[in-house]
Amino acid sequence: MVPLNYYLILSGVLFSIGTAGVFLRRNLITVLLSIEIMLNAVNLTFVAVGRYLGSVDGQIITFFVMTVAAAEAAVGLALVIALFRHRETLSPDAYTSLKW
Amino acid sequence: MVSMDTLAFYVFAAIAVIASLGVIGQGNPMHSIMLLIGSFGALAGLYILLDAPFTAVTQIIVYAGAIMVLFLFVVMLLNVPREEPAPVTAGGLLGPAGFKLGAGLSVLLAIEVIWGLSRLGIAGFAQDADAATVSSVARIGNELFTQHAFAFEATSILILVAMVGAVVLARREH
Numbered sequence: 001m002v003p004l005n006y007y008l009i010l011s012g013v014l015f016s017i018g019t020a021g022v023f024l025r026r027n028l029i030t031v032l033l034s035i036e037i038m039l040n041a042v043n044l045t046f047v048a049v050g051r052y053l054g055s056v057d058g059q060i061i062t063f064f065v066m067t068v069a070a071a072e073a074a075v076g077l078a079l080v081i082a083l084f085r086h087r088e089t090l091s092p093d094a095y096t097s098l099k100w
Numbered sequence: 101m102v103s104m105d106t107l108a109f110y111v112f113a114a115i116a117v118i119a120s121l122g123v124i125g126q127g128n129p130m131h132s133i134m135l136l137i138g139s140f141g142a143l144a145g146l147y148i149l150l151d152a153p154f155t156a157v158t159q160i161i162v163y164a165g166a167i168m169v170l171f172l173f174v175v176m177l178l179n180v181p182r183e184e185p186a187p188v189t190a191g192g193l194l195g196p197a198g199f200k201l202g203a204g205l206s207v208l209l210a211i212e213v214i215w216g217l218s219r220l221g222i223a224g225f226a227q228d229a230d231a232a233t234v235s236s237v238a239r240i241g242n243e244l245f246t247q248h249a250f251a252f253e254a255t256s257i258l259i260l261v262a263m264v265g266a267v268v269l270a271r272r273e274h
Contacts, residue, residue, distance in 0.1 A: 002109040002149065005217050010113045010146075012213030014120055016206045021124035023202025029129045029175060033136055036167070037120050040143055043155075051150045054233065056240050059155045060248055063240075066162050067255045071262035073167045077174045078269035084178050085272075 007048035014041035028080050028090045032073065039069050108149055115142035129175045133168055140164045151235040 014037060021034025043062045050058020080090070087094045119139035123132045140163045147156035233239060244252060 002106055006109060006113075007146070007150070008217045009214050010116070012217065013117055013210055016210035016213070017117070017120045017124060019209060020203055020206035023206065024199055025124060027127070027129060027180075029171065029178075030124065030132055033123055033129075033132055033171065036136065036163075037123065037139070040140065040163070043159075044143060044146060047147055047150050047152050047155055051152065051234055056234060056236075056243055059152050059234075059240055060244055062155050063158065063244070064248075064251060064255055066158060067259065070162060070167055071258055073170055074262050074266040075269065077170060078266040080174060081177065081270045084180075090178070090180050 004048055004052045007044060011041045011045045011048070014038075014044070026091050026093065028083070028092060029077075031092065032076050032080070035076075036069065036073070039065060105149060108145065112142040112145040112149070115139070116146070129180070130172075133171050133175065137164045137168050140168070153235055154237045154240055 018034045018036075018038035018041060021037065022031050025031055025034065043065055046058040046061045046065070048058075050056065050061075083095060084090060116139045119135045119142065122135040123139065126132065140159055144156040144159040144164075147153070147159060
């Protein structure tokens with residue numbers, strides 16, 4: 001079986017890619033996608049460590065993370081739609097004011 | 101001789117990393133979503149390698165099936181195929197220097213994590229005899245509905261709130 005280290009390193013790499021995406025992209029939808037990459041990297045850690053410890057708790061936490069990710073995606077995309085109605089753009093730079 | 105498990109791990113890991121890089125590497129959100137579905141498929145393969153078939157199936161159904169369809173729907177609804185180029189006037193954290201700082205921090209994070217983990221001397225996994233108990237869907241269900249029953253119910257309320265919230269937020273104002 002592949003050592004635990006490999007999974008944790010892969011998870012770290014994926015999380016870093018997600019972080020880079022949040023910093024680098026200028027599109028709200030791609031930023032949300034990058035957050036999903038980060039959530040998945042954390043899920044991989046939970047499942048790998050759960051397997052390492054011989055416990056199902058990792059998979060149960062992953063289940064809850066997926067549910068919260070679904071809720072987050074629904075509300076986040078609704079916010080994107082509401083923002084797009086106001087400014088006709090998805091660039092985060094257009095949304096620097098708190099009120100208009 | 102490389103074992104089957106190791107080979108499969110490298111293949112899935114490569115697909116996941118390359119697809120994720122593709123998600124953040126190009127400007128078309130539609131292509132990003134398709135690549136992210138590929139990345140999720142590779143992660144489902146890794147879950148199978150980790151004796152977690154329930155999580156693998158949930159990953160495909162919930163993530164690749166439901167959440168990504170939601171993203172696709174919004175991309176098609178808003179109809180903005182390409183993102184605008186970066187404005188040259190922006191300074192501070194929004195300028196090119198800020199982007200370089202962000203990219204540098206991400207690379208630094210990756211190097212730190214890899215360096216720290218490669219120094220850890222973690223041996224192999226728990227015995228293969230544990231594989232049956234870890235991969236048992238019956239055991240997951242048992243723990244989910246007894247030990248984690250409160251969290252489960254709280255999650256259902258969260259979903260309800262998110263559903264109502266999404267409808268209210270996306271509704272057209274009169």
